[in-house]
Amino acid sequence: MKKMFLVLLVLGPSAALADSALIGIYCQENSNGAKVYVNEELKFECADFAREALVVEEGRYQVKAVQSINQEQEKIFSQQVDATPDRPQRVRITMPQEATLTAYGVTMKKQREAEAARKLVLEQERKAKQALESDLAQAKAGDLAAMQRVIERYQTGRGVEKNPLQVDYWQRQYQVQKAQQERQAKIAKLQQELDDNPYFYWLGLFPRAMKNSDASESSTIITGLPSYTFSDIISSPTVYSARKDIQERLDAIEGHAVRWAKPDAMVAKTTP
Numbered sequence: 001m002k003k004m005f006l007v008l009l010v011l012g013p014s015a016a017l018a019d020s021a022l023i024g025i026y027c028q029e030n031s032n033g034a035k036v037y038v039n040e041e042l043k044f045e046c047a048d049f050a051r052e053a054l055v056v057e058e059g060r061y062q063v064k065a066v067q068s069i070n071q072e073q074e075k076i077f078s079q080q081v082d083a084t085p086d087r088p089q090r091v092r093i094t095m096p097q098e099a100t101l102t103a104y105g106v107t108m109k110k111q112r113e114a115e116a117a118r119k120l121v122l123e124q125e126r127k128a129k130q131a132l133e134s135d136l137a138q139a140k141a142g143d144l145a146a147m148q149r150v151i152e153r154y155q156t157g158r159g160v161e162k163n164p165l166q167v168d169y170w171q172r173q174y175q176v177q178k179a180q181q182e183r184q185a186k187i188a189k190l191q192q193e194l195d196d197n198p199y200f201y202w203l204g205l206f207p208r209a210m211k212n213s214d215a216s217e218s219s220t221i222i223t224g225l226p227s228y229t230f231s232d233i234i235s236s237p238t239v240y241s242a243r244k245d246i247q248e249r250l251d252a253i254e255g256h257a258v259r260w261a262k263p264d265a266m267v268a269k270t271t272p
Helices: 004-011 103-139 146-155 164-196 199-209 214-235 237-258 266-270
Strands: 020-027 036-037 041-045 051-057 061-066 073-083 091-092
Touching: 020 036, 020 061, 020 073, 036 051, 036 146, 041 051, 051 061, 061 091, 073 091, 103 146
Parallel strands: 020 091
Antiparallel strands: 020 051, 036 041, 036 061, 061 073
16 A cells, blocks of 8 residues: 555656546466456556556546466456545455356357257268168068158158158058068968867878888887877867868968958959
């Protein structure tokens, strides 16, 4: 404070007039290199623990110190003071712990965010395209779940442009494939019924026994076949009609499948 008054005395009596005021600026630790502005006008550059006295006219002033960290970051101290002739003002410049972005830093941040957003969109498009290709490949191979996903994609536009024609196409393919799988399941079930019938099991062994080089095994099967056949016929009088019924159902399913092999054909559309 004594230094401030010494400045006034050195400047002479005119500086001590009623219209003049004094602002003392004290640079604190870690403020080295900070540029000090008063109402946006550069006054000096701080060094740790340096002091400066500014003679100003009475009024309100904005004291700001800007310490550059790098091209994109800086630390800013700011304080508003009311300078009056009767009371010198003291400003202690203490730089904040956290840095803020410079104007250049703000611009670069926006550019980086825009680039990151662009890359994210590209990555999402790549994954969507990859997922679509995978679904299409599985759908073409007859995967019903994949067909449903493809239909949903073309309906909603998820990963691909909306396409009602593709929706209709894959819905028809789904119905055809589903019907084929259901027919195959029925055929497999009927075939299993045939395989589970003991008469047809032993009857199926007969041709293999004839080719078998093991005479004892062949003899056992061939010798035992009449007894098994006779026993099966006695215990199950309807075995022949059961086999005939299963075979007729198999033929009907397979014939229906042949008619529907080309679902767009007129015969398929008119056949019940």
